[in-house]
Every structure is written in C-alpha cells, then in structure tokens.
Amino acid sequence: MERILFGDNQFFGVNHMSEERARAQAMKFQKLEAIIEVLDAAYGEGIRAFMCTTHERIAEVCEHVRAHPERYTGFVFYPCMPYAHKYANAVTEQGLLGALKSFLPEQGALGAVLQGGMSVARKDADALARMLIDAEMKMFHGLQTPVVFMQNVLTDLLLGAGMVDSFRVFADHVAARYGAEPGFITMNVPMLLDALQRCGVDNPIVCANINKIGFRMCGGKEVYEKTIAERRFRPVAMSVFASGAIGAREAIEYVCRQDKIEAVVFGASSRGNIRATRMLIEEFWPPRARTDAAAAAS
Amino acid sequence: MIRAALIGLGKMGLSHLSIVNAHPDVELAAVCDTSDYVLDVVSKYAGLKTFNDYRRMLSTETFDAVFVATPSRFHAEIVKLALDADLHVFCEKPFCLDAAESLRLAEIAEREQLVNQVGYHYRFVGVFHELKQLIDRKVLGRLHHIRVEAYGPVVLRPKGGTWRTKKNEGGGCLWDYACHGIDLANYLVGAPRSVGGAVTNRLFSQDVEDEVYASFYYDGGLTGQVAANWSDESYRKMSVKISVWGENGKAVADRQEMQIYIRDNKGLPFEQGWNTRYTTDLTAPVWYYLRGEEYSAQIDAFVQAIKASRTDTRSTFRSAAETSMVVSAIARGASGDRVAVDPGRIEVYRPEPRQGLWQAIRQFGSAGSR
Numbered sequence: 239m240e241r242i243l244f245g246d247n248q249f250f251g252v253n254h255m256s257e258e259r260a261r262a263q264a265m266k267f268q269k270l271e272a273i274i275e276v277l278d279a280a281y282g283e284g285i286r287a288f289m290c291t292t293h294e295r296i297a298e299v300c301e302h303v304r305a306h307p308e309r310y311t312g313f314v315f316y317p318c319m320p321y322a323h324k325y326a327n328a329v330t331e332q333g334l335l336g337a338l339k340s341f342l343p344e345q346g347a348l349g350a351v352l353q354g355g356m357s358v359a360r361k362d363a364d365a366l367a368r369m370l371i372d373a374e375m376k377m378f379h380g381l382q383t384p385v386v387f388m389q390n391v392l393t394d395l396l397l398g399a400g401m402v403d404s405f406r407v408f409a410d411h412v413a414a415r416y417g418a419e420p421g422f423i424t425m426n427v428p429m430l431l432d433a434l435q436r437c438g439v440d441n442p443i444v445c446a447n448i449n450k451i452g453f454r455m456c457g458g459k460e461v462y463e464k465t466i467a468e469r470r471f472r473p474v475a476m477s478v479f480a481s482g483a484i485g486a487r488e489a490i491e492y493v494c495r496q497d498k499i500e501a502v503v504f505g506a507s508s509r510g511n512i513r514a515t516r517m518l519i520e521e522f523w524p525p526r527a528r529t530d531a532a533a534a535a536s
Numbered sequence: 537m538i539r540a541a542l543i544g545l546g547k548m549g550l551s552h553l554s555i556v557n558a559h560p561d562v563e564l565a566a567v568c569d570t571s572d573y574v575l576d577v578v579s580k581y582a583g584l585k586t587f588n589d590y591r592r593m594l595s596t597e598t599f600d601a602v603f604v605a606t607p608s609r610f611h612a613e614i615v616k617l618a619l620d621a622d623l624h625v626f627c628e629k630p631f632c633l634d635a636a637e638s639l640r641l642a643e644i645a646e647r648e649q650l651v652n653q654v655g656y657h658y659r660f661v662g663v664f665h666e667l668k669q670l671i672d673r674k675v676l677g678r679l680h681h682i683r684v685e686a687y688g689p690v691v692l693r694p695k696g697g698t699w700r701t702k703k704n705e706g707g708g709c710l711w712d713y714a715c716h717g718i719d720l721a722n723y724l725v726g727a728p729r730s731v732g733g734a735v736t737n738r739l740f741s742q743d744v745e746d747e748v749y750a751s752f753y754y755d756g757g758l759t760g761q762v763a764a765n766w767s768d769e770s771y772r773k774m775s776v777k778i779s780v781w782g783e784n785g786k787a788v789a790d791r792q793e794m795q796i797y798i799r800d801n802k803g804l805p806f807e808q809g810w811n812t813r814y815t816t817d818l819t820a821p822v823w824y825y826l827r828g829e830e831y832s833a834q835i836d837a838f839v840q841a842i843k844a845s846r847t848d849t850r851s852t853f854r855s856a857a858e859t860s861m862v863v864s865a866i867a868r869g870a871s872g873d874r875v876a877v878d879p880g881r882i883e884v885y886r887p888e889p890r891q892g893l894w895q896a897i898r899q900f901g902s903a904g905s906r
Contacts, residue, residue: 251772255814257790264772323773327689329547333698363577394826398554401581425825429558453816456825483816 239385239419239443240287242519243316244280244512245476245505249273250293255481263507270298279509281313283516289316289445289503291389294324297377304380318387318423319374338366341373367404368411375416385443386412387421394424402433409439419443421474426456428465441470448475448499450484450492466498474501487518494522538562538842541599543590543614544606545569545578548628548655551826552603555835557582558824562601562839568593590614594621601651601842604628607699608706612637619644624651626838630715631856633706635864638857645853651841653834653849654856656719658776660830660837662819667778667789668724670796675804676782682725682752682760684717688774690766694740701741708744710736710863714764717776718866719851719859721752721760724778727858728752728760734869739767750866762866791815791828 247253251264267273277288277299290296296317303310328337375383388408396404409420421443424430434442448466452459454477466473473496479489493502502519506512540562542553549569557564568587569575575586587593594602594617601624604614612632618625619641631654632638645652658664670676690713691701699705700712721728730753736745746767752760766774777790785798796811798804822832834851841849 254792255816256793257775257777260772326547326773333546336698363581391827394824395550395554398558398824398826399550399578399582400557400584403581426558429824451816452821454825454829456821456823458821480816481814483814 239472239474239501240285240314241501241523242285242516243287243289243474243501243503244277244285245503246288246290246293246296248505248507249276250291250295253481254477255483266507270295270302273299274302276507276509276512278309280506280512281310282509283512285512285516286312287314287316289318289387291321292317292319292374292377293321300377300381314382314384315378316385316387316421317375317378317383318389319371320389320392322389322391342369364407367407368415371408371411372415383416383418385421386416386418387423387443387445390423390425390446393422393430394426397424397426397430397433402437405434405439406437409442421445423476425454427473428457428461431465431469431471434471441472443472443474443500445474445476445503447477447480448473448493448496449478449480450489451480453477453480453483463496466496472500473498474503475499476503478502478504486515490515490518491522494519538600538839539565539598540601540603541566541568541593541597542603542605543568543593544604544610544628545571545574546605546607549603549605551831552605552626552835553578553582554826555824555832556603557584559835559839560823561843565599566593566597591617594618594623599623601626601838605655608633608711609699609704612641615641616644619648619650622648622650624838624842625853626653626655626835627853627856628655629719629856629859630654630706630711630863631853631860633711633860635857635860638853638860642853642857646847649845649847651838651845651847651849652853653838653841654851654853655834656716656723656851656856656859657828657830657834658716658720659723659851660833661791662829663789663791663794663813663815664720664723664778666813666818667780667787667794670787671724671780671782675784675796675798675806676780676787677784677799678756679725679758679780679782681781682721682758683779684721684760684762685777686713686717686762686764686766686774687768688713688766688771689769690774691740691746692767692769694742701744703743708736708741709746709764709766710744710748710867713766713774714748714762714866715859715863716774717762717764717778718862719856720776720778721762722855722859722862723851724780725754725758725760727862728754731862731865731869734866734872736867736870739765745870748866748870750869752862794818 248263249267251260253260325337328340412418412420422430423445427444427446447454455462475493478493493499504515506515538561540556545567556562566585566587567578568590570588575588578584579586602618604611604627608630611627615625615627700707732751734750737747739746747765749763779788780786784800787794787796792815794813798806798808801808819829822829824832837849
C-alpha cells in the first residue's frame with residue numbers, strides 16, 4: 239500500500255468544519271480541469287495513490303487518466319464505495335426497491351427477480367451485493383485499483399446491524415474479481431476489528447479518523463492508540479487535521495509517532511499545501527516507513 | 537438491558553436498526569416491516585427476529601420500548617397501541633400528521649410516565665444545542681428575529697412515487713423538510729403565537745409542495761421566518777441554517793459552525809465583534825457513530841431517560857405536537873387570502889396574526905385530562 243494517499247473531499251464540497259468553505263471548494267472544482275490540475279500537482283509531489291469516492295464526477299477523472307497513460311505512470315486509484323448520498327437520495331425519491339433498480343443494469347436476472355416480487359434474500363443477496371460492487375467499479379475499468387474500500391456509512395451501518403458476514407462477501411469479491419485488497423472505512427475501529435475477526439477477514443486495511451483531538455474516534459483517543467499499537471490490522475489515518483481544528487505540524491506529528499499506521503490520507507486544494515503536508519509526513523515518519531513518494535519526487 | 541422492538545425498515549428504520557442494535561444497554565428483540573425481502577435480509581444476515589404485522593409482534597412478545605419509523609401516516613395508530621401496552625416510545629418525526637392526535641398521545645405518555653421522544657435529531661446537533669444555551673443565557677440580549685432555512689436535493693425530477701410525494705401521507709417539503717427547521721426554531725425560542733405570509737410552491741412534484749416560506753409572530757415582539765426547499769440541487773445534502781438577531785448581537789449557525797457577533801461583551805466569554813465556534817469543539821463524542829453524532833446521541837438520550845425513569849427528553853411528544861401545529865397553520869395559511877398590490881397606490885401592509893396557534897394549543901391542552 240502507498241504511504242501517502244490523496245483524498246477527494248475537497249473536490250466535492252465536503253468540509254466538516256464550514257459549509258461556506260465547502261461551497262467555495264465546490265465552486266472552485268466545478269470544472270474537471272481544476273480537479274486535474276490539483277491531481278497533477280499531487281502527482282508532481284510524488285503522490286501516487288488517489289483515494290476517491292465513486293462519485294459520478296470521478297468517472298471523468300478516470301476517463302482523463304485513461305486517455306493520458308503517459309502522464310500517470312504508476313498512478314493508482316483506491317475506490318471508496320458507495321457514494322452514499324446518491325443512494326440515500328434515490329431511496330427517498332424512489333423507495334428502496336426503486337433505488338436498487340435504478341443502480342443496476344436493466345437487463346438480467348436481477349430485474350426479473352425484483353419484478354417478480356421474489357425474495358432477493360432467499361435467492362441471493364450476496365449476488366445482489368456483488369452486482370452493486372461491479373456497478374460502482376465500472377468507472378475504473380482499465381485502471382489500477384490495488385485497494386478497494388467500503389465507505390464508512392455502509393461499513394458502520396452493517397456493523398451496527400450485526401450483518402458482519404457481508405464484510406466477508408465484500409472482501410472476497412474485490413479480491414477475486416479485481417485482484418484488490420479489501421479496505422474498510424469506519425468511525426468505530428475497535429468494534430469493527432471484532433467483527434472482521436469474527437467473519438475471518440485477517441489483518442484488514444482499516445481507514446479511520448485518527449487525530450490528536452479524538453474527533454470522531456468512537457471509544458476515545460486512548461482506546462484507539464492502544465488498539466493501533468496492539469491489534470493486528472493495517473491502519474490508514476484520515477481526518478488527521480480534524481477538519482482544520484489541529485495545526486498541520488502538530489497533527490502530522492501525532493499520527494506519524496504511531497509506528498503501526500501504514501498510510502495517511504489527506505486532501506488539499508493547492509500544490510503549496512500538498513507539498514507542505516508531504517514534507518511534514520516525511521519529516522516525522524520513522525525512517526523505515528519513509529514514503530516512496532520522496533524517492534519518486536526527487 | 538432494555539428489550540426493544542423496531543417498526544419500519546425504510547431509510548430511517550435501517551439507520552435506527554444499526555444504532556439501536558449497537559447500543560450496549562439495548563437488546564433489539566424484534567423488527568417489523570411489510571416488505572418480505574427486507575425482513576429476509578435482516579433475518580438472514582443480522583439474525584434478528586422479524587414480524588410483518590406490528591399488532592402480532594406487540595401482542596406476542598414483551599418489550600420495554602419501541603422505535604417507530606414507518607411512513608408518517610401510521611405513526612398515530614402504532615404509537616397509541618404501544619402506549620396502551622405500556623411501552624416507552626421513540627417515534628420518527630414528524631410524529632402525527634394531526635396536531636390534536638399528537639397532543640392526545642403526549643398526554644397519555646405523560647400521564648402514564650412513559651418516556652416519549654420524537655426523532656427531531658437537529659435538537660441533538662452540538663452547534664444548535666450551543667446556540668440554545670446562548671439564547672437562554674441572553675448573550676444576544678432580547679431577540680427580535682429568527683430565521684431558519686432548510687435546503688437540499690430530494691426531489692429533482694417530475695417523477696418518483698413513494699409516500700413522501702403523497703399529500704395525505706405526510707409527504708411534501710412542509711412535513712418532511714420544513715418541519716425540521718420549524719422544530720428547531722421552536723426548540724430555540726418556543727412556538728410562535730401565529731403564522732402569516734405562508735407560501736407553498738410546486739416545482740417538480742404533482743401532489744405536494746417542493747418549497748415553503750412563512751413568517752412567525754411570537755409573544756413579546758419577536759418575529760421569525762422559515763424557508764425550505766427540497767428541490768435545491770446546489771446542496772449536496774440537507775442543510776439547515778439558523779440566524780438569530782438580538783439587541784446585543786447575532787448568531788448564524790449550521791451543523792458545522794456558529795458565527796457570533798457580539799456588540800457588548802461585558803461579562804461574557806466572547807470577543808467584542810465576531811466569534812466562531814466549531815463543531816469539533818461543541819460535539820460530544822458518541823459510543824458508536826453512523827452518520828452524524830446527533831443520530832446516535834438522540835437514541836442514547838432516549839435509552840438514558842428510560843434507565844433514569846425521566847420523561848423530560850429534549851424532543852418530547854408535546855414539543856413535536858407543537859411543531860405539528862405550526863406546520864398545520866402554515867398549510868392552512870398557504871391557501872388563505874392575499875393582499876392585492878394596487879400599482880396606483882402601494883401602501884404599507886401590516887400583517888395581522890391570522891392563525892390562532894397558541895389558542896389552539898391551549899384549547900387542546902385543556903381538552904385533555906389535566
């Protein structure tokens with residue numbers, strides 16, 4: 239897994255601190271060129287992994303990278319699925335079944351099953367899940383996706399509901415069909431690790447908020463620190479700045495001091511900020527963990 | 537351990553399923569829905585006991601509490617049955633579509649000392665709760681205006697056919713969207729005495745309104761406005777914003793942050809002029825996070841109230857009934873008279889209170905048992 243992952247919240251008006259800032263970002267990145275410019279800046283800084291939601295606009299980014307393979311040697315995508323608002327809004331508008339239908343190919347066995355009013359669960363809910371994963375993965379065809387993440391709202395929904403076997407279904411399918419390692423984004427790390435252990439997903443990649451103020455770290459900062467130090471999993475830190483509540487230096491130092499963290503994901507809107515963050519990570523990360531990005535950039 | 541049942545497995549029901557099931561003090565003993573395929577999935581993958589008839593579920597199993605997340609038109613009947621069975625009840629918003637029915641149920645719950653809560657989760661958003669403290673402590677001085685806005689991308693095309701698009705089932709922007717803002721305004725400053733200038737417009741929907749505007753008139757000269765539009769594609773998700781103006785300053789709050797302008801900071805823990813407070817400082821941690829701390833916090837508040845035998849939750853049946861009354865007043869007002877503007881002689885129009893909301897609340901209150 240790459241050590242520094244570039245995130246995409248800033249491109250879609252996601253900002254956990256300020257709706258004004260979120261809107262300003264949505265305006266700034268309205269055109270694909272603006273997104274590409276920042277991605278190119280990240281690439282120029284040696285960052286090789288783009289961790290992105292399956293937002294419809296990511297399809298345009300994928301198209302661009304496919305069209306210019308020479309400019310993106312070694313560039314990989316870490317898709318995070320599903321983009322939840324797409325589904326939530328569709329369920330509100332069309333109901334659960336209507337929404338499912340709208341996201342799946344019209345032809346095929348599933349349409350017949352749904353239209354016949356037969357029980358999806360008895361027939362094969364696993365098959366339905368696999369079809370939804372494939373639908374989300376379509377935009378990445380021809381690109382490298384070495385890690386595929388389940389988005390936190392889905393991970394945590396299934397986790398809370400106790401539907402833990404679905405994690406196994408996800409893990410098996412992304413491995414078998416896409417040759418990818420499964421990853422899980424969550425706000426509830428200790429609880430998720432128990433569940434993944436129960437369903438036999440060993441040494442999982444788990445991406446979660448890990449930050450110095452304990453923001454959205456369910457169970458608390460101390461529990462997280464202990465979990466990271468002692469349990470068998472591969473932590474990826476996100477929201478390390480807690481949406482700007484922590485100074486950059488302090489934030490990166492906190493994360494890098496925890497040896498077992500394997501990667502950091504962050505978003506930024508300018509080359510200056512990308513570089514500053516990359517340099518901080520390189521400064522604080524222990525030598526053995528020093529990122530490949532440094533080598534690639536020099 | 538609190539033995540609980542959940543009725544309704546739609547969008548909110550699934551969210552509650554997850555949060556309730558993850559609560560260490562609750563045993564989710566059964567769930568109920570009319571859709572067999574949803575029940576099959578829940579039974580097979582979550583291992584939960586399922587029913588497709590809530591009457592049968594409530595008569596064959598014993599519970600301490602029930603969570604109701606069905607389409608709104610079923611709320612009254614189910615909540616009544618649950619209260620009659622002596623259960624604590626958490627009901628999804630907007631509670632009952634009939635304000636009088638809402639008040640009757642509030643009175644039953646209060647009389648029987650049953651914990652009663654409605655899922656107006658914005659009351660549990662850290663920033664809005666902080667704004668409430670600020671208003672109660674008179675930091676902004678005497679308030680003279682409150683504005684609440686709710687926008688989001690729900691109905692963006694002239695199609696779709698769930699209960700949310702049906703007028704008689706609690707669909708529409710007024711009952712589904714504006715009610716959040718109205719409830720939040722009620723939480724912050726109390727219910728208005730009357731409603732005026734109500735406007736409801738259709739943009740895409742056939743049967744219901746897609747945007748709502750209205751003015752509120754409160755005791756003591758405070759006025760307010762609500763603006764809600766669920767067909768605003770420029771928003772990524774539902775966004776609620778509150779602005780309040782007082783004699784000592786103003787505050788503007790959304791889910792993420794609050795900006796406060798203070799004229800005179802004597803004795804106050806604020807700077808003169810602008811102050812900003814962020815959600816990261818104002819949000820209490822939750823034991824389990826699904827989609828915003830407020831969704832977990834409201835469930836935990838309900839559970840803790842049951843454990844402590846306290847019925848004064850932050851969002852009671854009674855407060856939800858008041859919200860339903862304001863919603864009803866807007867619906868009635870929107871079809872009321874308008875004042876023509878004569879181009880020859882435009883005069884200043886002073887609105888008279890039209891809907892006797894407070895009177896209605898008093899009336900319903902005195903009609904009850906107490």
